[in-house]
Amino acid sequence: MSFQEVFQLLYDGIEMSLSYFINPKKRIYLLYLGSSTLLAYYIYYRSNKSTSFLNYIFHKKIWCSTSSYIDYILIFFNSFIKLLFIAPFLIYGFYLAFHTHEFLLNHFGYPSESLTVFQTLLFYTIALTLLNDFASFLTHYLMHKIPFLWEFHKVHHSATTLNPMTQYRLHPIELCINNIRGIVIFGITTGFFDYLSKHQIDKLTFLGVNVFSFIFLFFGANLRHSHVPFKYPTFLEYIFISPFQHQIHHSNAPIHYNKNMGAKFALWDWLFGTLVLSKSVKKLSFGLGEDDKHFNTFLKNMYQPFVGAFRAVFNRRD
Numbered sequence: 001m002s003f004q005e006v007f008q009l010l011y012d013g014i015e016m017s018l019s020y021f022i023n024p025k026k027r028i029y030l031l032y033l034g035s036s037t038l039l040a041y042y043i044y045y046r047s048n049k050s051t052s053f054l055n056y057i058f059h060k061k062i063w064c065s066t067s068s069y070i071d072y073i074l075i076f077f078n079s080f081i082k083l084l085f086i087a088p089f090l091i092y093g094f095y096l097a098f099h100t101h102e103f104l105l106n107h108f109g110y111p112s113e114s115l116t117v118f119q120t121l122l123f124y125t126i127a128l129t130l131l132n133d134f135a136s137f138l139t140h141y142l143m144h145k146i147p148f149l150w151e152f153h154k155v156h157h158s159a160t161t162l163n164p165m166t167q168y169r170l171h172p173i174e175l176c177i178n179n180i181r182g183i184v185i186f187g188i189t190t191g192f193f194d195y196l197s198k199h200q201i202d203k204l205t206f207l208g209v210n211v212f213s214f215i216f217l218f219f220g221a222n223l224r225h226s227h228v229p230f231k232y233p234t235f236l237e238y239i240f241i242s243p244f245q246h247q248i249h250h251s252n253a254p255i256h257y258n259k260n261m262g263a264k265f266a267l268w269d270w271l272f273g274t275l276v277l278s279k280s281v282k283k284l285s286f287g288l289g290e291d292d293k294h295f296n297t298f299l300k301n302m303y304q305p306f307v308g309a310f311r312a313v314f315n316r317r318d
């Protein structure tokens with residue numbers, strides 16, 4: 001790599017990280033941060049706190065903690081990982097869509113009744129939302145249950161304070177697993193609906209902002225990684241994961257381990273018996289408990305999972 005290429009990579013990485021704030025597909029898009037702030041104000045207003053709103057929401061202990069600094073570094077670091085190791089493979093989603101469409105066409109021919117453009121977009125959006133969410137629940141579930149994978153997922157749980165950037169606090173190995181999952185689900189679902197619509201739709205129309213994602217992101221998704229206890233009415237928490245339910249997922253109390261692993265939907269947790277409702281929990285503290293000391297720097301978060309995974313595979317405790 002020449003000096004110029006290194007410089008270009010550095011520039012692209014920083015640009016990519018900062019572009020998250022102006023990208024409607026990203027959770028920390030300024031509009032979603034704004035709507036989350038309004039919801040946080042509602043919680044603040046109802047809780048009769050003696051401190052000012054600004055002090056409540058931008059508390060130094062949270063935004064300037066060592067844990068938060070690691071989040072900020074990781075958002076940049078993972079942008080480079082994305083540029084180098086993930087971006088070149090995103091095209092495989094389209095290859096997979098193409099081959100899924102070809103496979104179905106060659107084996108079954110086009111169906112006599114095809115979906116209209118409107119029906120395709122409607123059902124495609126619903127299917128993609130549900131399949132993506134179930135797949136992310138399943139990978140998340142496996143990361144908690146399989147000791148080898150848990151070591152990498154620990155990085156997300158090693159956050160002892162939560163802020164919206166904690167969403168991106170992932171070990172690069174987990175980042176790669178999540179992206180492979182996304183590519184596979186996107187490719188197969190897109191190919192399937194392209195087939196059902198008799199290849200009428202330009203695949204690029206499939207890439208617009210999904211209306212369900214928009215609703216999820218607009219209504220407080222950023223509060224999931226925060227200290228603001230935003231809860232939904234109990235009946236709704238059986239269907240959708242509220243921000244507070246995700247905070248329970250980050251709890252360092254053993255009773256909350258491996259609970260509320262859903263992304264948007266709580267349904268999967270309900271089905272798998274891992275659902276915890278907000279009303280049953282009073283106070284929370286975050287992190288890994290005893291293990292926090294092994295994850296209190298950026299570098300430890302990078303190499304410790306490999307040490308842990310080696311031990312998990314070879315069953316060594318020393």
Ligand SMILES: [Zn+2]
Pocket residue numbers: 140144153156157249
């Ligand atoms: Zn988790």
Ligand SMILES: [Zn+2]
Pocket residue numbers: 156166167225246250
């Ligand atoms: Zn989280």
